[in-house]
Amino acid sequence: MQVIIVGGGIAGLATAWALHKTGAQITLLEQGPLPNPLGTSVDDHRLIRYPYSTKLGFTRMVGEAYAAWAELWADLGETHYVETGTLVLGGPGNAQNAATVATLERAGLRVGADIEWLTADTLARDYPLLEEAAVADGGYRLKTGGALRCGRIVQALARHLAFIGLDIRPNTPVTAVDPTAGRVTLADGSQLSADAVVVAAGAWVTKLLPGLATRVTPSRQLIVYVAPPSETVAQWQRMPMMLSIDEGNAGFYLVPPIPGTGMKIGDHRFSRTGDPAAPRVFTAEEARAVVEQCRGQIRNLDAYRIIEPKVCFYTVEADEAFVFHQEDKLLAVSACSGHGFKFGSVIGKAAADLLTGKRTLAEVSLWARGA
Numbered sequence: 463m464q465v466i467i468v469g470g471g472i473a474g475l476a477t478a479w480a481l482h483k484t485g486a487q488i489t490l491l492e493q494g495p496l497p498n499p500l501g502t503s504v505d506d507h508r509l510i511r512y513p514y515s516t517k518l519g520f521t522r523m524v525g526e527a528y529a530a531w532a533e534l535w536a537d538l539g540e541t542h543y544v545e546t547g548t549l550v551l552g553g554p555g556n557a558q559n560a561a562t563v564a565t566l567e568r569a570g571l572r573v574g575a576d577i578e579w580l581t582a583d584t585l586a587r588d589y590p591l592l593e594e595a596a597v598a599d600g601g602y603r604l605k606t607g608g609a610l611r612c613g614r615i616v617q618a619l620a621r622h623l624a625f626i627g628l629d630i631r632p633n634t635p636v637t638a639v640d641p642t643a644g645r646v647t648l649a650d651g652s653q654l655s656a657d658a659v660v661v662a663a664g665a666w667v668t669k670l671l672p673g674l675a676t677r678v679t680p681s682r683q684l685i686v687y688v689a690p691p692s693e694t695v696a697q698w699q700r701m702p703m704m705l706s707i708d709e710g711n712a713g714f715y716l717v718p719p720i721p722g723t724g725m726k727i728g729d730h731r732f733s734r735t736g737d738p739a740a741p742r743v744f745t746a747e748e749a750r751a752v753v754e755q756c757r758g759q760i761r762n763l764d765a766y767r768i769i770e771p772k773v774c775f776y777t778v779e780a781d782e783a784f785v786f787h788q789e790d791k792l793l794a795v796s797a798c799s800g801h802g803f804k805f806g807s808v809i810g811k812a813a814a815d816l817l818t819g820k821r822t823l824a825e826v827s828l829w830a831r832g833a
Contacts, residue, residue, distance in 0.1 A: 607703055686752045687771075
């Protein structure tokens, strides 16, 4: 089977990786360099963690993802994951956290082994950089969870696929896709055809496939790298990732400074606006607003200096599901809603399963909803 893959982010590359194992002949087309600094998949890191509110399917999928990442590390001969652990504030009296922990238990994790409820005193002792009020209600932590070095992963996987013989073409924009003919048109006017075309174009997917605009929406997101006070750096390097996300999906996530990276604060709210092809500009007020979400949680917040705000783009699906759309010889894959990278390895495997008939669209779509 000959397959053209449009998009060199984690979804496209992981699909190429999984399809190659089936014997498929693959041409991968990326509109920019690899890694593409404008791509959703490219930054210093993306998080992987088990807590997923009451979404049992996604909670279980995290275990699948860890196994698939381990398979990928073995193929690459290198690992691009740093375990930090996971910290969530709010003890068993917090209804959302209690329900999340119950879901983790249903997924096979155990309180006392994998999950530890923490009292206010324990939190204050172990995490003195946090405000007293922030830890007053307790919380819980897991030893698992950490940072996937996404830029390095994309670079290493693209290099590996080229080395083992795949046709990897950076700086090759696609301007049109013909699902019936299995054909793509390139920016220079030339055309390529194959038995199947996979479009994994991230936030650009609706530009190539306007019909998907009813299912996914590009969403401009802001992340901010900050410099903590020098006397706290060593403590932050020992901190777990922090999640402060409410039932409405608003809030922030914080990535501690792991080797070679800064400390990152991300806005978890979806803007559902913006054009990924537009200039990636931001205002000082926007950057400060992201950091201000940590007010009341991090001590001496005014001493944290903004180093580098960045604009990135997600695609957002209404229920935060992943999208698999089949039409004639076309398979469109959208790893949506800000949590696609952690599942990138298994999303690629699911796409390969669809194209090879190992799973049906109905089966994959149900799985992709976290059901």
